[in-house]
Amino acid sequence: MSDPTQRSLPAQEVAAACARILWEGDPASRALGMVIEEVRPGYARLSMPVRADMVNGHRNCHGGFIFTLADSAFAFASNTANYVTVAAGASIDFIAPAKLGDVLSASAEVQAGARRTGIYDIRVDNQAGEPIALIRSRSRQLKEQLITGLEVAR
Numbered sequence: 001m002s003d004p005t006q007r008s009l010p011a012q013e014v015a016a017a018c019a020r021i022l023w024e025g026d027p028a029s030r031a032l033g034m035v036i037e038e039v040r041p042g043y044a045r046l047s048m049p050v051r052a053d054m055v056n057g058h059r060n061c062h063g064g065f066i067f068t069l070a071d072s073a074f075a076f077a078s079n080t081a082n083y084v085t086v087a088a089g090a091s092i093d094f095i096a097p098a099k100l101g102d103v104l105s106a107s108a109e110v111q112a113g114a115r116r117t118g119i120y121d122i123r124v125d126n127q128a129g130e131p132i133a134l135i136r137s138r139s140r141q142l143k144e145q146l147i148t149g150l151e152v153a154r
Helices: 011-024 027-031 063-078
Strands: 007-009 035-040 043-049 083-094 103-114 117-125 131-145 150-152
Touching: 007 011, 011 035, 011 063, 011 150, 027 063, 035 063, 043 063, 063 083, 063 103, 063 117, 063 131, 103 131
Parallel strands: 007 150
Antiparallel strands: 035 043, 043 103, 083 131, 103 117, 117 131
């Protein structure tokens, strides 16, 4: 007999459901003006406008905001299989400055995964598609589910 509390959905539906749950509990990303552009299994793309309160003394977007956008995209990409997944580490390389008024887009995609660890690459571009930063992040999957009883259909 199957467990009535368990239900299986296609991977894309699970990814979308997980994104909704994460978004509801993520006031930081919402407060920074981020928008979820796309989520699919192992992938997420978020965008964020560079506002006046995000620029530094050089009139460039502060690197911490660029990293935050990338980290949010990573969070959505790494949590698409309905298991709570957290960052274990990351490194960032800044390629070019982002300016006031730019709209940045961060695309995060899984590169490798084994058991409960994963490697993700995140690229942050401006609205012209020019690279702003490249990030490599490592994830650690926990045993808890975001949505209890929801599984990816096999």
